[in-house]
Amino acid sequence: xKPLRVGMRFSKSAQPTGLxxxxxxxxHCRMTTLDEIRIALGSASEPGPGIVxxxxxxxxxxxxxxxxxxxLRASANAVHARLGGPGQWLLAxxxxxxxxxxVLVRSVVADTEPVVLESxxxxxxxxxRGVESMTGRRRYTALVPVQxxxxxxxxxxxxxxxxxxxxxDAILVGGQASGEQQLARARxxxxxxxxTYGSTxxxxxxxxxxxxxxxxxxxxxxxxxxxxxxxxxxxxxxxDGSVDAELTQARFPILDGLRWFRTDDAGDWVAVDSGVGxxxxxxxxxxxxxxxxxxxVSLVAIEDTVRALPGVTDCLAVAVSDAEWGxxxxxxxxxxxxxxxxxxxxxNAIESRLGRVSVPDRVFVGPLERNANGKPxxxxxxxxxxx
Numbered sequence: 001x002k003p004l005r006v007g008m009r010f011s012k013s014a015q016p017t018g019l020x021x022x023x024x025x026x027x028h029c030r031m032t033t034l035d036e037i038r039i040a041l042g043s044a045s046e047p048g049p050g051i052v053x054x055x056x057x058x059x060x061x062x063x064x065x066x067x068x069x070x071x072l073r074a075s076a077n078a079v080h081a082r083l084g085g086p087g088q089w090l091l092a093x094x095x096x097x098x099x100x101x102x103v104l105v106r107s108v109v110a111d112t113e114p115v116v117l118e119s120x121x122x123x124x125x126x127x128x129r130g131v132e133s134m135t136g137r138r139r140y141t142a143l144v145p146v147q148x149x150x151x152x153x154x155x156x157x158x159x160x161x162x163x164x165x166x167x168x169d170a171i172l173v174g175g176q177a178s179g180e181q182q183l184a185r186a187r188x189x190x191x192x193x194x195x196t197y198g199s200t201x202x203x204x205x206x207x208x209x210x211x212x213x214x215x216x217x218x219x220x221x222x223x224x225x226x227x228x229x230x231x232x233x234x235x236x237x238x239x240d241g242s243v244d245a246e247l248t249q250a251r252f253p254i255l256d257g258l259r260w261f262r263t264d265d266a267g268d269w270v271a272v273d274s275g276v277g278x279x280x281x282x283x284x285x286x287x288x289x290x291x292x293x294x295x296x297v298s299l300v301a302i303e304d305t306v307r308a309l310p311g312v313t314d315c316l317a318v319a320v321s322d323a324e325w326g327x328x329x330x331x332x333x334x335x336x337x338x339x340x341x342x343x344x345x346x347x348n349a350i351e352s353r354l355g356r357v358s359v360p361d362r363v364f365v366g367p368l369e370r371n372a373n374g375k376p377x378x379x380x381x382x383x384x385x386x387x
Contacts, residue, residue: 001039001048003040003049003052003066004032004037004050004051006032006052006053006054006095006096032096032100033095034114037051037105038108041073041108042069047073048069050066050067050069050072051066051067051101052066052237052241053097053101063200064236064238064239064244065200065201065233065237066234066235066236066243067098067200067233067234068233068234071203071230071232071233072105072203073105073109074203074230074231075105076105076106076108076109076110078214079102079205080110082213082214083138083140083169084138084169086138087137087140088112088113088114088135088139089107090115090117090127090139090140090141091141092117092122092130094372097372098203102203102204102205103141106140124150124151124153124154124158124161125161127150127161128154128158128164131164131168132164138169140169140171140172141168141170141172142171142172142196143173144174144374145173145179146370148171148173148182149336151186152185153313153336165189166189166191168191169192170194171186171191171192173193173194174195174196174198174205179308181307181310181312182313195208195210197210197280197282200233201251201252202231202233202261203231203232203233210280210281212229213231215229215231216230217229218280220268223267223286224267224286225266225267225282226260226262226263228258228259228260228261232259232260234248234252235247236248236251264287265282266282266285267280267282268280268283269281283300290326290329292322292325292326292327292329293325293326293357295355297329297357298354299318299329301353301358302317302329302331302358303315303316305349305353305354306349308349309346310339310341311341312334312335312336313334314334314368314376315331315333315334315376316376317360318330318385320385328360328361329360330364331346331360331363331364332363332364332368333366334365334367335365341365346363347363362385364384
């Protein structure tokens, strides 16, 4: 039996029955169903064929990743063990990506029926209604940071939203960096926010609040984060379904009898006082450092600086070619309703922390265009900067 293709393009004649056919665009992707996930998982004694799922393609071209049924099941069990036991999930993310697909996987493993958020734009009111319709003893959801920002903003004006969200036992937030200010505001509202780290290749989020899940190992190799364990994918495939052996061997080395994924993320271990020893700190993509006028400029450091400003809900820095400097940063900044944040304030904050060379040539303040997974769309920001 072939693995389930998740997030692939379909032809009109192929929908909605059968598995999604192969393709390269998500523009016409059909959502994966719970029944399809049940078939892909099989049972613990007789595993199914697993899934093939595309990466989000945020920082590079999207890749097709093979995740076995055993890896998917191991991830679900480890997540439930960390959160306090199986529960009911609220699906608020597209199932064409690993975070949404994992909500279905966890539901199948827990033998629960997920609540699916109303279709249409994500709003705090719709999310609260979804939470209120949940019936499980333990209740979970998974979000990206921009969704959390929308909930925080909604809770400022509606105590009912605040109370509804607080009934969730855990809110997993991953997808990209969440600002410390945003996390602190959510926790002040009484919400149990768990910051997750991982990727499609690791089977989704596998490090929770800096601590790897059971069965997952993480190490720093020459400044790069490597993730290994039972949740890691078996590798990449070509469009025709054959194994991409060259890329798989390069990114999934076998070390000490364990399959690892080289994340291309930079990080280190930080000592903490909470009794867990050290926690993993992700410092950014290793490929998100540009040379501008002979000086290294970190796009991640620019984003971290701006995220700490009051009222900033999200931001994205990209690099554009420059005949004189080589490359220059451009920045998109999204702020909450009622926030008056000037270009000068943004530029002064960056210059005071990172130096004049890190100040972007252009700053766009307003809603960020996003891909299907809710992440800021780097390509759209680049097009705007070049236009």
